[in-house]
Amino acid sequence: MNLIIGAFTMGLILSLLSLGMLISFRMIKFTDITVDGSITLGASLSAVLIMAGWSPWLATLMAFSAGAVAGMVTGILHTRFKIQEILAGILVMTALYSVNLRIMGRSNIPLLDTETISGGTEKLLQQFTGGTSKMNVFGWPVPLTDMAVFITIAIICIITGILLNRFLKTHFGTVLRATGNNPQMVRAQGVNNNTMVVFSLALSNGLVALSGALLAQYQGFADVQMGIGMMVWGLASIIIGEALVGKSSLGITITGAILGTILFRLLIAIALRWGLNPNDLKLVTAVFVFFALVAPYMFKSLSSKFFGGSRHA
Amino acid sequence: MLKINAISKTFFPNTVNEVGALNNVSLTIKEGCFTAIIGTNGSGKSTLLNAIAGTFIPDQGSILLNETEISAWPEYKRASLIGRVFQNPFAGSAAEMTIAENIIMAMRRGQSRPLRLAVNAAVKEEIAEKVRMLKMGLEDRLDNPIGTLSGGQRQALTLLMATWLKPKLLLLDEHTAALDPKSAAKVAELTKHIIEKENLTALMVTHSMQQAVDLPDRIVMMHRGQIVEDYRDEMKKRVRVPDLIETFNRVQKRELFDESVAAMLQQQYI
Amino acid sequence: MQLIQEQLGKYFVIKAIGKLDASWADYFAETCLDLIRNGHHNLIIDADELNFLSSAGIRSLLRINKELHSVKGSFLIVHAQDFVVKTIEMTGFKHWISKDFPKELLALKSDHSFSSAQVDEGSxxxxxxxxxxxxxxxxxxxxxxxxxxxxxxxxxxxxxxxxxxxxxxxxxxxxxxxxxxxxxxxxxxxxxxxxxxxxxxxxxxxxxxxxxxxxxxxxxxxxxxxxxxxxxxxxxxxxxxxxxxxxxxxxxxxxxxxxxxxxxxxxxxxxxxxxxxxxxxxxxxxxxxxxxxxxxxxxxxxxxxxxxxxxxxxxxxxxxxxxxxxxxxxxxxxxxxxxxxxxxxxxxxxxxxxxxxxxxxxxxxxxxxxxxxxxxxxxxxxxxxxxxxxxxxxxxxxxxxxxxxxxx
Known part of the structure; x- marks a missing residue:
């Protein structure tokens, strides 16, 4: 049960990353590699601030803002200076590596016995259960701390999801979605599509950094290497989500991204349990994403091979 | 009212690919006048339209719309005054978004985009009302992605979107050229209907000389980045397709009359 | 329908095989008018194997006749079957019909040594x-x-x-x-x-x-x-x-x-x-x-x-x-x-x-x-x-x- 709660919590935290990437990769169709850097930025900044005695909530908020700035820089590099999407992302990601080291002062900050954003929830739970350190979930004893984290993160995730859904359905959000679809049309409607790209990348990387801040607090450390491969994980989660529930409406797409991330974490947890070497994890993920990307084409050509001939008959 | 003053544009200057796309073009269009621009390929007719729309900034000259100098405005800013329909029927709408969402974006063309929910029942009713006018049955499919419609249907909707808020100027860039003949005729008819009903000032680039004769109030012919003929008022009423073809031939003949011809005729034309 | 063309002396013979009806009338007329344009002003239609003639067909014959008339050429239909003869007679163009080729042409036909004559040359x-x-x-x-x-x-x-x-x-x-x-x-x-x-x-x-x-x-x-x-x-x-x-x-x-x-x-x-x-x-x-x-x-x-x-x-x-x-x-x-x-x-x-x-x-x-x-x-x-x-x-x-x- 601990394993499942853990995977769920991890999934929920990373679903914020997926939501962020949903905006960049799916809404404005921007292949944004900044993600790998901005998730670490969120983690390192929040860790340093918490260590310095800031409120974990305030620290998390600061992490969001810092991520937004990073996304904005990528956006401006692309729109203002006409640098290709991927290159703009790589530039910012590379720069962020040094920035993150600067922020932390070293490559790793442990967060032991510090306050986290789930502290309040834990106190609430303690009052509720009468001071025990474990509570009963479907017959299993679960540490109260873990449960508190899970509940807090779940609430944050649900609120974020609802807000995002609501935001994308406003006049502003509608135009934002159209920007990825047809920038020419957006300009013809009197909207500066470049501004929309910069804004979207800011929002996207803000969410990614938020995810990073929560991750640092949950794992109990921030590491300068922790962002590597995160973009591929996020992409894999989004693809799983789309396969799971489709994308027939905005709400479903957002729900799909969250569920997809959780399922992805569960699959990884199970795989690790079965003895998958953690070092191979990223390779396996990459291969998975590869197949997920080419599967639609393979299906198409396969089906035309099998059924194409009979149509003529 | 649109007033274009001696605009010029050279693409790829000082290279082998240098193209003098517009050469000192001046044009004034009165309010409520529907003008067609015709010309050969590469004559600069679409370039002129793009200069007005703001796709690029001309090297020289000024563009006044509604007595406002707009030639330095970026494309998106001009959209507050200008409605556009493109040649590609897929260029004017966002394929993955619903018909209603697309139209709602056009309903605030050039205006602020508040953080209020865009689609609601009242707005949808308003949209359905106007879409019914197209007689394409689209009013029942407002929640379908616009990408599921045919090119003709999308172009009709794009036209409706471009004119939803009455634009100071409507730009039509060969907007029926990519459609099948039946849809093209329908969109052409719709164009005429909307422009007449709303008394719009419009500029239409077209390949179809028949369309140029049938629809607008005025025909401007371009060649090599210059306006070579301007049929208006009484002249426009009289002009027929063969007259236009003849004018094209005359313009091209003139083009072939070069210095070597002049030298030859000095010997031969006596 | 099928048209077989042959020049014999000053005459140009077109053997028409099949039906001369609305769907073939224009083709037939254009072919003949082209011949006239190329200077063949004495046309003979060999109607031996022409097994249908409609009103549209008659009209195409009229067009050809009119064109030939303007250049003072000649127009003849030979070997026509009965109903073709009747149809043409009813429309009042009896003078087009002839049982067989003109004598001078028959003479040419028997003499295989002739070559395609100059259509129009001379001063x-x-x-x-x-x-x-x-x-x-x-x-x-x-x-x-x-x-x-x-x-x-x-x-x-x-x-x-x-x-x-x-x-x-x-x-x-x-x-x-x-x-x-x-x-x-x-x-x-x-x-x-x-x-x-x-x-x-x-x-x-x-x-x-x-x-x-x-x-x-x-x-x-x-x-x-x-x-x-x-x-x-x-x-x-x-x-x-x-x-x-x-x-x-x-x-x-x-x-x-x-x-x-x-x-x-x-x-x-x-x-x-x-x-x-x-x-x-x-x-x-x-x-x-x-x-x-x-x-x-x-x-x-x-x-x-x-x-x-x-x-x-x-x-x-x-x-x-x-x-x-x-x-x-x-x-x-x-x-x-x-x-x-x-x-x-x-x-x-x-x-x-x-x-x-x-x-x-x-x-x-x-x-x-x-x-x-x-x-x-x-x-x-x-x-x-x-x-x-x-x-x-x-x-x-x-x-x-x-x-x-x-x-x-």
Whole structure:
């Protein structure tokens, strides 16, 4: 049960990353590699601030803002200076590596016995259960701390999801979605599509950094290497989500991204349990994403091979 | 009212690919006048339209719309005054978004985009009302992605979107050229209907000389980045397709009359 | 349906197999009209295997008959089956029907040694003493201003053939803004107002009306044509350049200065025409490029292929006389100098053999209006030159100019 709660919590935290990437990769169709850097930025900044005695909530908020700035820089590099999407992302990601080291002062900050954003929830739970350190979930004893984290993160995730859904359905959000679809049309409607790209990348990387801040607090450390491969994980989660529930409406797409991330974490947890070497994890993920990307084409050509001939008959 | 003053544009200057796309073009269009621009390929007719729309900034000259100098405005800013329909029927709408969402974006063309929910029942009713006018049955499919419609249907909707808020100027860039003949005729008819009903000032680039004769109030012919003929008022009423073809031939003949011809005729034309 | 074509002497036999109904009528008619255009004016339809004839079929036969009638050709239907005969008889064209081929053709048929005959070739002497008197109006020199004394009034009775620059306006002052090229044959004047958009107009001599022009330039010939020669494509020539026709006109009239009128199907014309009246010139002297484009229009490519042209020209052999005004040396044949104006009409077939000039010009003018009037030029620019104007098939009437020495 601990394993499942853990995977769920991890999934929920990373679903914020997926939501962020949903905006960049799916809404404005921007292949944004900044993600790998901005998730670490969120983690390192929040860790340093918490260590310095800031409120974990305030620290998390600061992490969001810092991520937004990073996304904005990528956006401006692309729109203002006409640098290709991927290159703009790589530039910012590379720069962020040094920035993150600067922020932390070293490559790793442990967060032991510090306050986290789930502290309040834990106190609430303690009052509720009468001071025990474990509570009963479907017959299993679960540490109260873990449960508190899970509940807090779940609430944050649900609120974020609802807000995002609501935001994308406003006049502003509608135009934002159209920007990825047809920038020419957006300009013809009197909207500066470049501004929309910069804004979207800011929002996207803000969410990614938020995810990073929560991750640092949950794992109990921030590491300068922790962002590597995160973009591929996020992409894999989004693809799983789309396969799971489709994308027939905005709400479903957002729900799909969250569920997809959780399922992805569960699959990884199970795989690790079965003895998958953690070092191979990223390779396996990459291969998975590869197949997920080419599967639609393979299906198409396969089906035309099998059924194409009979149509003529 | 649109007033274009001696605009010029050279693409790829000082290279082998240098193209003098517009050469000192001046044009004034009165309010409520529907003008067609015709010309050969590469004559600069679409370039002129793009200069007005703001796709690029001309090297020289000024563009006044509604007595406002707009030639330095970026494309998106001009959209507050200008409605556009493109040649590609897929260029004017966002394929993955619903018909209603697309139209709602056009309903605030050039205006602020508040953080209020865009689609609601009242707005949808308003949209359905106007879409019914197209007689394409689209009013029942407002929640379908616009990408599921045919090119003709999308172009009709794009036209409706471009004119939803009455634009100071409507730009039509060969907007029926990519459609099948039946849809093209329908969109052409719709164009005429909307422009007449709303008394719009419009500029239409077209390949179809028949369309140029049938629809607008005025025909401007371009060649090599210059306006070579301007049929208006009484002249426009009289002009027929063969007259236009003849004018094209005359313009091209003139083009072939070069210095070597002049030298030859000095010997031969006596 | 299937059409098998065979030339036998002066006749052209078309064996029609199958049904001549609405779906084949146009094909059948076009095929026959093409043959007529190519000079086959005696058509015989072998209807042995024609097993259906509808009203549409009858109509196509009528079209062919009408075309043949206009060129005084002959039309015959042989070996027709009973119901075809009946159908044709009912519509009142009994005279088309014949049981068998004409005797002379049967004789040809049995004699296998015959070869495809010349369709139309030959020359005819019309009036051995026919000749022309030339007057030259050349007081105006291109591109000087036009002075009042440069303008001459010309009359065009039926015996006049002329070309030049002039206007149909009454007074010289009115004419000033309307000077353009003209060509006159047999008293009929075709002229073009000098506007880029205008079509040629014409003055037809009728009864007592004698056309007049205010001219600033003219080659004006009065008299009678002496010779006629016909030309049509053969193995050697697919078409005939204007210099070839000029050369032939000079040789057939055995002189060094001749004038001629050609009625012929066009292969391609090359030339220029005024688009602004020289009467409006403000300064003397050559107009440089590009201003010249405001005054002259050049065809730019070989034009009016397939149309019918009426050309009048004056041609001289170089060296025979002093240098003449208004005659330019022909690069295609450096021995000759000439000046040619052409009026262009939609195609009309021309009868074979010896035909009358005035009759045929009148027939041409009573048809659809002229499309263009051009001063023909021999474009010898290296590599990009369009060459000289050339004609495919037609007739040329010519006569010697008798007073050549006199005018000089």
């Amino acid at each position: 005819f002497v019309l009036n051995p003493s026919g000749s022309l008197t030339l007057s030259v109006v050349a007081d105006w020199q291109p591109w000087n201003t036009v002075k009042a004394e440069n303008i001459s009034k010309l009359h065009f009775p039926a015996s006049v053939f002329a070309l030049g620059i002039g206007s149909a306006a009454d007074s010289p002052e009115e004419a000033r803004s309307h000077f353009g090229e003209f060509v006159a044959v047999g008293g009929h004047v075709i002229f073009q107002a000098p506007e880029a958009k205008s079509r040629p107009d014409y003055l037809l001599a009728e009864k007592d009306f004698i056309p007049q022009m205010q001219a600033i330039q003219a080659l004006y010939c009065n008299g009678e044509m002496s010779h006629l020669f016909r030309f049509s494509p053969d193995e050697k020539n697919a078409f005939f350049g204007l210099s070839d026709i000029s050369e032939k006109a000079l040789s057939i009239t055995k002189c060094n200065a001749a004038a001629f009128v050609v009625l012929a199907e066009v292969d391609g014309l090359v030339g220029a025409n005024l688009i602004q009246s020289p009467g409006l010139l403000k300064n003397n002297g050559i107009i440089p490029f590009p201003e010249i484009r405001e005054w002259l229009s050049f065809c730019g490519e070989r034009v009016f292929s397939g149309y019918q042209a009426m050309v009048f020209g004056v041609v001289t052999r170089n060296g025979a006389f002093e240098k003449m005004p208004l005659l330019a040396s022909l690069p295609s044949n450096p021995e000759l100098s000439g000046h040619f104006h052409a009026a262009v009409f939609p195609y009309q077939p021309l009868q074979n053999g010896k035909i009358d000039l005035i009759q045929n010009v009148q027939k041409l003018l009573s048809g659809p209006p002229p499309q263009a009037l051009m001063h023909l030029a021999d474009d010898n620019r290296p590599a990009i030159g369009l060459g000289q104007s050339s004609l495919i098939r037609g007739a040329c009437w010519c006569a010697p100019i008798q007073n050549m020495e006199g005018i000089l």
